[in-house]
Amino acid sequence: MSGFGDLQSLASSITAVTSPFRNYLNDLYERYRSLDDGAVADYIPELALAKPEWFGICVITAEGQVFEVGNCDQLFTIQSISKAFVFGLALEDYGRESVNSKVNVEPTGEAFNAIVLDEATNRPCNPMVNAGAIATADLIKGANSTERLKRLLAMFKRYTGREHDINVPVFLSEKATGYRNRAMAYLMLNFGMVSDRIDETLDLYFQQCSILVNAKDLAMMAATLANGGVNPVTQERAIDERYVQDVISVMLTCGMYDASGEWCYRVGMPAKSGVGGGITAVVPGQLGIGTFSPPLDAKGNSVRGIKVCEDLSRDFGLHLFNAAKPDRNLAEWLAGGDGLNDW
Ligand code: GLU
Numbered sequence: 001m002s003g004f005g006d007l008q009s010l011a012s013s014i015t016a017v018t019s020p021f022r023n024y025l026n027d028l029y030e031r032y033r034s035l036d037d038g039a040v041a042d043y044i045p046e047l048a049l050a051k052p053e054w055f056g057i058c059v060i061t062a063e064g065q066v067f068e069v070g071n072c073d074q075l076f077t078i079q080s081i082s083k084a085f086v087f088g089l090a091l092e093d094y095g096r097e098s099v100n101s102k103v104n105v106e107p108t109g110e111a112f113n114a115i116v117l118d119e120a121t122n123r124p125c126n127p128m129v130n131a132g133a134i135a136t137a138d139l140i141k142g143a144n145s146t147e148r149l150k151r152l153l154a155m156f157k158r159y160t161g162r163e164h165d166i167n168v169p170v171f172l173s174e175k176a177t178g179y180r181n182r183a184m185a186y187l188m189l190n191f192g193m194v195s196d197r198i199d200e201t202l203d204l205y206f207q208q209c210s211i212l213v214n215a216k217d218l219a220m221m222a223a224t225l226a227n228g229g230v231n232p233v234t235q236e237r238a239i240d241e242r243y244v245q246d247v248i249s250v251m252l253t254c255g256m257y258d259a260s261g262e263w264c265y266r267v268g269m270p271a272k273s274g275v276g277g278g279i280t281a282v283v284p285g286q287l288g289i290g291t292f293s294p295p296l297d298a299k300g301n302s303v304r305g306i307k308v309c310e311d312l313s314r315d316f317g318l319h320l321f322n323a324a325k326p327d328r329n330l331a332e333w334l335a336g337g338d339g340l341n342d343w
Contacts, residue, residue, distance in 0.1 A: 021333045022067055024315075025057055028308055029069040038295030038303035041275040044173035050076065050277060050294035056215035057308050058290040060223035061334060064232035072215040076292060077170050079274030080112065080128070082152075082208040083136065084251050085221065087127040089155050090139040091243040099139060102193055103132045107254045107261070112300065115184045122191035124184075128254040128272065131184040137205040138194040145200045152208055158238035159224045160217040161231055171210035178206060209274075215292040218280040222288025225270075248282050252320070259299040267309050268319030279305035283318045286330065 033055050042048035056072040090099050101123075108125040110116055117124055117131065124131035142148030156164050185202055188194045194201065221238075224231045225248055229239040239247070251270035256263040263271065269289070271281035277294035279302055289312065291305035313319050316333070317326025 019065075019067070019334055021059070021330075022069075024328075024333060025059065025067055025069045028311055029055065029057055031311075032304045032307045033070070035304055035307065036295070038297050040277070040294045041296060041300075043275075044170065044177060046167070046170045046173055047077070047275065052295050054277070054292065054294055055304055056290075056292040058215045058219035059287055059312075060216075060219040060232065060290075061287045062223060062227040062232055062285060064223070065334060066216070066219075066233075068216060068219075070215075071292065072290075074292065075167075075212040075214050076276040076278060076294070077167050077209060077274070078211045078213045078278065079209045079276045080133070080257075081213075081218065081221075081272045081274040081276075081278050081280055082156075082211060083128050083133040084247055084255065084272045084280075085155065085159065085239075086133065086140065086152065086208055087136050087250065088239045088243050088247045089152070090127075090136045091246055092240050093141045094139055096243075096246065099136070102139065103127050103135045105250050105253070109258050109261075112257050113180050113184075115180065115187065117187065117191065117193070122188070122193050124188065124193070126254040127250055130181055131188065134181060134185050134201065134205050135188055135194055137208060138198070138201040140204065145203060148200075148204050149207055152204070153211070155238065156211060156213075156217075156221075158236050159221040159231060160213070161220060161234040161236070162217070164211050164213065164217075166207055167210045167212050171206050174206040174209055175203065178202070181205065213278065215278070215290040218278050218290025218292070219288045220290070222271075222280045222282045222290060224288065225282045226284055226286055226288050248284065251282065257300045259297075259301055263301075263306075267306075267313045268321055269309065269313060270320075271309065273301045273305065275300055277302045277305070279309065281309050284320075286318070 054071045056070040058068040058072045104123045113130045126132045127136045224238045229244045248270035255272040269281040273279045279291045281289040293302045293304035316330040
């Protein structure tokens, strides 16, 4: 009954239980759980229902070890985090050049919902701002809206290893109040940058933002990217290996709203955040981080999530461009000892 894969995942989960890294994450959680800066998004009533004290941290290695603390099973809407992954699917559907002819990859410094297109080409600035995400959603293939949505949900399942539902009240609220998104979609239609099935595409965009995930899912999605596009637990390929670098490059330069430059400087991990309070962060070749805490800073990023990623980056030398010996050696912390004697 138990194959090699089962034994391997059993060994991983035993290590995950006893690793000193678990104690490190518990400390991190305790350090920031009482931080009460920031405000829960309330542009639609459903998001305002989130409890400010919800807080979860999950780290999954590229080998599939899972470490979690706090509210890692609490579901919330993925919101803008979906944009990075839908960009990956559009690349698979159309290839790099074709997608790039519709959506640029330039950071903006503008708000995520700015109604701005590139003056020379009429392209939206990048796939992480709303205009770019709508243009990207437009590229998702499928004969009709149901098929396109099914393809998105199937993609997220490949990343996380489980089925996802849509929060229908959030979807309906986003749809009913998304005037700015509608305005930018029609502006792009005016310039011929999106197809004329624009209302269907807007629905798809609102639906993708309303997909329910938890912190563990976000960590698994990041771990899958860190692992070259293969889910480290199910071993299923979620995205063509060729496009992993496209997705995580744009996450690094544009993933954290108009705080992306500061994030890159301080944390140095490709990441994407959403107004639901989630952050997914990739340490290529090593691990994925998923954090969930609804209170957001003025730029729209989760306050506790940023703190957690800053500490992980600093303590284990995870900044992409770090060349100095870190205070702690991650491999030793992940694997070492029984977690009781050494630390
Ligand atoms: N559904 C949101 C919008 O389109 C996305 C918010 C976000 O996470 O940035 O306005």
